[in-house]
Amino acid sequence: MQIASKQIDDFKTERKDITPPLPVILRLVPLLLYCSIIVAVVLGAVFFLQLQLAIKKREGHRIETENIAIETQKTQSERAALEAEIKKATDIESWVAGSRPIQPLLVEIARSMGARSSLIDLRIERDPDAPAQLKLAMKIGTDTTKQLDTTLDRIASQDYRTFSPQQNLGRGELDYRATLVSRQQRTPDVVPETPAP
């Protein structure tokens, strides 16, 4: 197919050709230029719009990610603070569990003494490694172990269990040693008897 020379501008002014004409195929070059300009403008506009949209989207996601990161950090701080509170509560609970009043136990042991018995020496010490455990050592003036049974019953009435008991009866004195462990541990629902300061 031939392209009419008058239908397409080949950038020539109307003058007498001093050089031989271009081959017919090269007359497509100007047409290709126009087409490429149109396509470049259209595609450029589309790409520009898409680029702007992508920038907006990226910035939106970035801002949202930053906000989420701040929120995450806040949540992590709250968690760390709560963990510290839990640790403190556990430590305080451990102290309170090892601070059960022992005056009622002393009174019960003293009251358990019968008419023909006497409490010569009584020693109660908390185990430094396990303060909830009490080391009991007592010397009772008695001739039989019956008094000891009564005393142990009274100790049991205070919710204490005896472990590793050792007893020695001789010359009207009974030596007794044991470890006392409370059956009733102080739990988080325990409230002090006196109002808070």
Place this chain on the structure above:
Amino acid sequence: MNSKHIACAIVAVVIALLVQFTLWFQNSRSAMQRQAETAQFAETAAADQLARERVQLAELRRQSTDLIGFLKTWQPYFQSIDNAQSAEVNYTMRVKEANLVNLAQRFELGTVKNNPSIPTAMRTYLTFEDDYPRLMNWLGELEVKMPTLRISSVRLSKGTRPTDLRAEITLEHPLLKK
């Protein structure tokens, strides 16, 4: 090569530049779209992490409700006397108020094992020789009024007079870490 060929070559170069510019623009758009997708993935990952953190926090709150309630109840008692001087003054006053026969009194600052929140405790060593009911009542009242107090050791034996009781008591008052 005549001027027409040169003009054609220049136009071809312009066309190539236009194509190149369009391709460059397309590449920029694609790169930006990829960055936007990456940012979206990062946002999704961050949102997932936040959701996990919130679930863990809520679970921890649920599990520790009792313990935190316990802390709120007991902390004021621990904070009421939180230094060695106050503890010493407090126990000296209580012993004086009780008007018991006090043979010895000594204070010492000691460390508490395995308790980072209560690293130290004020140890009070007391020796009394007095009437049994008075001593026991005082001790019982002390344990009620000072619920954080720990009696770490007590020794009861006969006093010099027949009605007297000798009591050697070691008290520990917790000093909460500030």
